[in-house]
Amino acid sequence: MKKVVVGLSGGVDSSVAAATLQDQGYHVVGLTLWLMKGKGQCCSEGMVDAARICEQLGIEHQIxxxxxxxQENIIDYLVSGYEAGVTPLPCSQCNRTVKFAPMLQYAKEKLGIDQIATGHYARIRYDEHSDRFQLLRAVDPKKDQSYFLYDLTQDLLAGSLFPLGNQTKEETRRFANQLNLKTANKPESQDLCLIEAHGSMQKFLDKYINQHEGDIVDLEGKVLGKHQGIHHYTIGQRKGLGIAAAEPLYVVKIDPVMNRVIVGNRAAGGRSECTVSRMNWVSIAETTTPIRSEVQVRYRSQPVPVNVIPLDNFRVKLIFEQPIFGVTPGQAAVLYDGEILLGGGIIEPD
Incomplete structure (x- = not known):
């Protein structure tokens, strides 16, 4: 019998992933990672719900x-990033270093099982021509989570299954209700687990970063107001600036050296190029020549055409056909060719 370890967060998606694989004839072992204390879906409440699902399905549950x-890979990473004036993307970092790699290692070394599965909405396909595992968008465009998985390696893709990648969220809910799963009607998590646990990102960051008052200035350096810490701001932000102006102003740059938040109109927030570091090439081998593709610079942003210029040390330069608003240092730039995720990396500061 085929065996698989399913990562269970206590939500409906991971619950249905486990039930689906069990229905397909797999011997399923549930595994929940204890990440932190708190009320987050992946923490105390999630562990209880995951245990209930395992009991309902009659499968083993390990924590x-x-x-x-x-703490080291996510909390420290976030804090150091915000202190440096960037807006880190914790989810992709978490998926590779905290979830998939430790889960697969635990499955192989402790349980003798070579495959893991999660409730992510994405697809994996092996391409014989390139001898690579490709990462594809989910069938459901509203739920596609491939953007957060760009940092997975070939070894991790080879050992992973995404049972929900070919279905919609509505189908997931329907299957959960048909099986009377205890998580069938559990509300979907809307925020990062850190936000769920602390109430807001600001409250979480204030716990770790001391507030240092500084200036909010325009592009000419004129002081328009005061801030209580650069970690409260992100590129493209409009609300919560606490300043009055004749036109809408947005955060266009954060200066950690001068402890300043720089604002301008929407046109000033556009960027025609950026440099991306820590590139992880997924569905194709690392390119040494320029290519054209599409890029997403945020999870919910629309993919746009881009020219990709290879640099050294796992870096590329992205040149957009038209300026893009809200290109944010610390966030991920993920390259696509249609439904195929080519690779991705972290947007560097100017």
Missing amino acids: VDIRDVF
Whole structure:
């Protein structure tokens, strides 16, 4: 019998992933990662719900304490990023270093199982021509989560299954209700687990970063107001600036050296190019010549045409056909060719 370890967060998606694989004849073992204390879906409440699902499905449930790994790779990573004036994207970092890699290692070394599965909405396909595992968008464009998975390696893709990639969220809910799963009608998590646990990103960051008052200035350096810490701001932000102006103003740059937040109109927030570091090439091998593709610079942003110029040290330059608003240092730029995710990396500051 085929065996698989399913990562269970306590939500409906991971619950249905486990039930689907069990229905397909797999011997399923549920695994929940203990990331941190708090009310987040992946923490205390989630562990209880995951245990209930395993009991309902009649499968083994294991919990692995990975709080130290989460602290080092996510919390410390976030805090240092915000202190440096960038807006880190924790989810892709978490998927590779905290979830998939430790889960697959635990499955192989402790349980003798070579495959893991999650409730992510994405697809994996092996391409014989390139001898690579390709990462594809989910069938449901509203739920596609491939953007957050760009940092997965070939080894991790080879050992992973995404049972929900070929269905819609509505179909997931319907299957959960047909099986009377205890999580069938559980509300969907809308925020990062850190936000769920602390109430807001600002409250989380204020716990770790001391507030230092500084100036909010326009592009000419004129002081328009005061801020209580650059970590409260992100590129493209309009609301919550606390300043009055004749036209809408947005955060266009954060200066950690001078402790300043720089604002301008929407046109000033457009960028025609950026440099991306820590590139992870997924569905294709690392390119040494320029290519054209599409890029998403945020999870909910629309893919736009881009010219990709390879640099050294896993870096590329992206040149957009038209200026893009809200290109944010610390966030991910993910390259696509239609439904195929080519690779991605982290947007560098100017």
